[in-house]
Amino acid sequence: MNEADSEGIAAAFRRRGYTLTEDIKKADAVVVNTCTVRQKAEDKAISQIGRLRVWKEKRPEGKIFVVGCAAQKLGGKYLKNRFPFVDEVVGAKAIEQFEDSLIRQLGPSPETETSHQNIYRSPQTAYVTIMRGCSHKCSYCIVPAVRGPAVFLSPEAVLADAQAKLAAGAKEIVLLGQTVNAYRHNKTTFDRLLRKVLQLPGLERLRFMSPHPLYFDGAFEALLAEQPKLARHIHLPAQSGSDKILKAMRRGYTSGEYLNLIARLRLAAPGLAVSTDFIVGYPGETEKDFKDTLAMVEAGRFSLAYCFKYSPRTDQPEMAADLPNEELENRLERLLAAVKKNSLLVLNERIGKIEEVLFETENYGRASGNFAVRVKAGGAPGRMERVLVAGAEKNTLNGKIQ
Ligand code: SAH
Numbered sequence: 001m002n003e004a005d006s007e008g009i010a011a012a013f014r015r016r017g018y019t020l021t022e023d024i025k026k027a028d029a030v031v032v033n034t035c036t037v038r039q040k041a042e043d044k045a046i047s048q049i050g051r052l053r054v055w056k057e058k059r060p061e062g063k064i065f066v067v068g069c070a071a072q073k074l075g076g077k078y079l080k081n082r083f084p085f086v087d088e089v090v091g092a093k094a095i096e097q098f099e100d101s102l103i104r105q106l107g108p109s110p111e112t113e114t115s116h117q118n119i120y121r122s123p124q125t126a127y128v129t130i131m132r133g134c135s136h137k138c139s140y141c142i143v144p145a146v147r148g149p150a151v152f153l154s155p156e157a158v159l160a161d162a163q164a165k166l167a168a169g170a171k172e173i174v175l176l177g178q179t180v181n182a183y184r185h186n187k188t189t190f191d192r193l194l195r196k197v198l199q200l201p202g203l204e205r206l207r208f209m210s211p212h213p214l215y216f217d218g219a220f221e222a223l224l225a226e227q228p229k230l231a232r233h234i235h236l237p238a239q240s241g242s243d244k245i246l247k248a249m250r251r252g253y254t255s256g257e258y259l260n261l262i263a264r265l266r267l268a269a270p271g272l273a274v275s276t277d278f279i280v281g282y283p284g285e286t287e288k289d290f291k292d293t294l295a296m297v298e299a300g301r302f303s304l305a306y307c308f309k310y311s312p313r314t315d316q317p318e319m320a321a322d323l324p325n326e327e328l329e330n331r332l333e334r335l336l337a338a339v340k341k342n343s344l345l346v347l348n349e350r351i352g353k354i355e356e357v358l359f360e361t362e363n364y365g366r367a368s369g370n371f372a373v374r375v376k377a378g379g380a381p382g383r384m385e386r387v388l389v390a391g392a393e394k395n396t397l398n399g400k401i402q
């Protein structure tokens, strides 16, 4: 989400004739797009802002913008007080009005043509935001507080954005939202929106992130079965394998319901890759609860799992982290080891099979299942090729173009 916001911000700068630079010494303006989903992210943002003091001293006419979720949480007053050299603070809830701050600092846009440009993904992949905020109340999560309740963009706005990005050369679209499959705008449900995007000329592959287990239905399963351009990969955060912890987290499903759901999705799309997120050390997580999460890694046959140490986002005493850091580290390590072992098994199952690969360079691309794929030669940016997989190592498949 933050990456998509950064791309929107970069586009606003480009409309004023600015270009991106990796070299801060050459920059006329700096934007710090902050995250606060875990305390560590917020701490990093704060120290990044602090380091800009020296830059501003050397370049007093330079502009500093602090934007995003940590900016929303901490507030403009606090940030400007602590860092008086910051010119503008734009919180996540006001991110769509970023252009107003830009006008305040740099004047109105000269209306130059802007091209679609990716900062984070390869040029053939473009993010398209379909919803902002979140209306869930997962107990550990700060997103609803800093991004506000769920707001769905109209299908017209989504299609116009996707169309513009495809016209500018994107081949793959990633639809974004915190509960992306909860999408609904009047009569347009998630599966209907996907159908419309799938019809856009130039589209080779459609992804979305992140769905919530509560919102998949038969209509989506039918679409997955019939539309090969819909990626054979779903990133579906599970958070825990323990029903007790899932309940405390207010996720709304049990581990059994989650596993049944991915079994159904795999029935609709054989070979579907599923990746996930886990949190370790949620308050009250016992060794038995943790073992349930380890068991889920095997049962889910995940291609990948992002594992996070629980980070308290409120001051409520019952939400404090209650495990000693040593034990937290120990569980995280065991979980990461289980994930790694399991991912390698999943990767090895692909050997001898054909993968549809969207190439980013001559040698590298991504399979529909989101696996990184390497070949010795024959790829080209933006080209889709069939690759016969010969081997697997370190999260990467290798093979030969057919
Ligand atoms: N909307 C998505 C998740 C968005 S946050 C969903 O519901 O699935 C991205 C990930 O950060 C979450 O899946 C979770 O694993 C992790 N996360 C969120 N809050 C956290 C916290 N307080 N401590 C540790 N990890 C957290």
Ligand code: SF4
Pocket: 134, 135, 136, 137, 138, 141, 142, 143, 144, 178, 179, 212
């Ligand atoms: Fe946070 Fe996702 Fe839960 Fe929303 S659904 S509260 S974003 S974890």
